[in-house]
Amino acid sequence: MISHKYEIEPMINRRNFILGSTITSITAFLGLKEPVTAKSSNVTTEIKPIVISTWNHGLPANEAAWKIIKSGGKAIDAVETGAKVPEADPEANSVGYGGYPDRDGNVTLDACIMDETGNCGSVSYLQHIKHPISVARKVMDDTPHVMLSGAGALEFALQKGFKKEELLTDKSKAAWKKWLEKSEYSPIINRENHDTIGLLAIDQKGDISGACTTSGLAWKLHGRVGDSPIIGAGMFTDNDIGGAVATGMGEAVMKTLGTFLIVELMRGGMTPQEACEEAVGRIAAKQDYKSFQIGYLAINKAGEYGAYSIQKGFNYALHKNGDNQMHKANYLNK
Numbered sequence: 406m407i408s409h410k411y412e413i414e415p416m417i418n419r420r421n422f423i424l425g426s427t428i429t430s431i432t433a434f435l436g437l438k439e440p441v442t443a444k445s446s447n448v449t450t451e452i453k454p455i456v457i458s459t460w461n462h463g464l465p466a467n468e469a470a471w472k473i474i475k476s477g478g479k480a481i482d483a484v485e486t487g488a489k490v491p492e493a494d495p496e497a498n499s500v501g502y503g504g505y506p507d508r509d510g511n512v513t514l515d516a517c518i519m520d521e522t523g524n525c526g527s528v529s530y531l532q533h534i535k536h537p538i539s540v541a542r543k544v545m546d547d548t549p550h551v552m553l554s555g556a557g558a559l560e561f562a563l564q565k566g567f568k569k570e571e572l573l574t575d576k577s578k579a580a581w582k583k584w585l586e587k588s589e590y591s592p593i594i595n596r597e598n599h600d601t602i603g604l605l606a607i608d609q610k611g612d613i614s615g616a617c618t619t620s621g622l623a624w625k626l627h628g629r630v631g632d633s634p635i636i637g638a639g640m641f642t643d644n645d646i647g648g649a650v651a652t653g654m655g656e657a658v659m660k661t662l663g664t665f666l667i668v669e670l671m672r673g674g675m676t677p678q679e680a681c682e683e684a685v686g687r688i689a690a691k692q693d694y695k696s697f698q699i700g701y702l703a704i705n706k707a708g709e710y711g712a713y714s715i716q717k718g719f720n721y722a723l724h725k726n727g728d729n730q731m732h733k734a735n736y737l738n739k
């Protein structure tokens with residue numbers, strides 16, 4: 406099914422991965438007596454709780470998410486809680502508070518979240534709210550809609566009790582002023598190993614949820630919205646199959662609905678790794694991919710995972726078997 410003419414070196418050998426997984430250590434770690442199983446369609450799958458997320462800022466995000474999974478909480482609460490960590494971190498200049506502004510100096514935020522029932526919520530072009538992921542969650546939980554944008558999203562957030570804040574830190578303002586000296590726009594391929602934070606989690610019941618949040622491309626045109634709030638572009642989950650998140654140049658992801666594509670490829674039988682590679686290949690086949698970065702992460706119902714990017718440098722945090730570690734993704738442009 407993989408039709409593109411580029412070399413593929415799957416990071417995970419599916420057979421070895423399955424044979425090598427240590428079921429007993431996972432269940433022991435979680436304090437479960439017997440391996441738990443979940444039934445999806447006609448397939449009974451052993452539950453393997455996992456949290457996976459993009460870039461270096463995924464490590465503390467995973468830690469916060471895993472606390473919820475470990476105590477028997479829901480994947481949807483885990484991904485929201487995890488996403489809030491880099492959102493609140495002023496040093497993470499690609500997400501939430503401290504995020505780099507657009508070229509006019511406005512910090513505008515995009516986020517989406519999706520639960521195990523297929524329900525989802527998102528916000529785009531939201532300003533002055535530190536935790537857009539939680540506003541997206543409120544859109545999902547408290548409204549009949551999926552997406553709120555701009556002034557309406559802000560009004561909704563304030564009605565829900567969120568605080569209006571200045572999100573442009575002195576450091577981000579200084580970086581913007583420096584950029585203004587030349588005002589040259591060129592996307593940064595791996596912004597100091599952080600960009601959109603995307604998280605996927607499987608909880609102890611075997612339910613899958615995902616979340617994604619970003620301040621978008623630095624110095625973007627005022628009003629630009631990326632892939633991160635678009636369900637099926639920045640993030641998509643299907644509790645019967647798995648989930649995927651995207652990071653990098655949002656426009657390329659939107660043109661291919663990358664995360665929806667990955668989940669559908671897994672539905673068709675691909676491993677998460679194969680599906681991530683195929684989705685990157687779809688971009689490479691039709692777009693000038695050498696000038697930008699895209700990174701995908703995916704998990705399936707069996708707790709297998711995959712990661713792949715266009716350029717070198719994409720890394721991800723994986724919390725599995727009680728261990729939270731950074732890993733390097735394999736990539737296309739060698």
Ligand code: GLY
Pocket residue numbers: 601619620621622630631632633651652653654655656
């Ligand atoms: N992937 C984040 C953005 O393009 O806005």
